[in-house]
Amino acid sequence: MFALFLTPPYLPFAIAFVVMIGIGLIEAVGLGLGHLDLDLDADGGHHVAGGLLDWLGLGGELPILVWLTSLLACFTLTGTAIQQIATAAAGGPLPWGVAAGGALIAGALLNTLAANGLARIMPGYESSAISTDDLLRYRGTILEGTARRGAPARAKVVDQYGQAHFIMVEPHDDADQIQSGETALLVRRDGSLFFALPDADTHFRPI
Structure with missing residues (x-):
C-alpha cells in the first residue's frame, strides 16, 4: 500500500499525508502555531462569513490546526478510496487531477461531520485570540x-x-x-x- 503513495495517481494524497504528519510534529514540539491570533476587524462581513464557517466546521471552538489536520486526513482517505474503487472497477486509478478534485469535494463534506464531532468532544478549548x-x-x-x-x-x-x-x-x-x-x-x-x-x-x- 505504501508503494502506491509513491506513484503519480496518488501523489496529491501522499503530499496531504506528509503535511498532516508535519502539522502533528509541529504541535508536538510545542511551537504554538495553533494559537495564531487572527484579528478580523471587518464586522460587516462577519455574519456573511459566519454561515460558511459554520458549514465548514470552523464556526465552533475548534483550533484551526486541528480542523486543518482533519481536512487533510479526510482528503487523503477519500482520495485513496476513490483510486482503489477506480482500480477495482476499471482496472487502473484515475488521473491524479480528477481524483484530487473528487477527493476535495468528498473530503470537505466528510470533514464537516468530523470537525463538528471533534468540536463536541473538545469542550475545554477556549480561544485566546482577541480583537x-x-x-x-x-x-x-x-x-x-x-x-x-x-x-x-x-x-x-x-x-x-x-x-x-x-x-x-x-x-x-x-x-x-x-x-x-x-x-x-x-x-x-x-x-x-x-x-x-x-x-x-x-x-x-x-x-
Whole structure:
C-alpha cells in the first residue's frame, strides 16, 4: 500500500499525508502555531462569513490546526478510496487531477461531520485570540522613549489571557506626555495607533 503513495495517481494524497504528519510534529514540539491570533476587524462581513464557517466546521471552538489536520486526513482517505474503487472497477486509478478534485469535494463534506464531532468532544478549548479593539480600556506600559502627540512610543499591553501585545501609543491630550516605564489607559484607536490617558495625569487610576 505504501508503494502506491509513491506513484503519480496518488501523489496529491501522499503530499496531504506528509503535511498532516508535519502539522502533528509541529504541535508536538510545542511551537504554538495553533494559537495564531487572527484579528478580523471587518464586522460587516462577519455574519456573511459566519454561515460558511459554520458549514465548514470552523464556526465552533475548534483550533484551526486541528480542523486543518482533519481536512487533510479526510482528503487523503477519500482520495485513496476513490483510486482503489477506480482500480477495482476499471482496472487502473484515475488521473491524479480528477481524483484530487473528487477527493476535495468528498473530503470537505466528510470533514464537516468530523470537525463538528471533534468540536463536541473538545469542550475545554477556549480561544485566546482577541480583537484589536478589545485592548481598549486596558493599561499599557511605555517600553522606551516618551510618547507625545505626533511622536508615538512603543508600549506593552497584557490582555485577560496573559498574552502580551506590543502597540504604538500617543497621549490622548495634546499637552500630555507618557514617559518610559509609565502606564496609561487606552481610550481610543486609529488604525494601528492607540491613544491613552496617562495614569499620572488622570482620574482613571488603578484601584
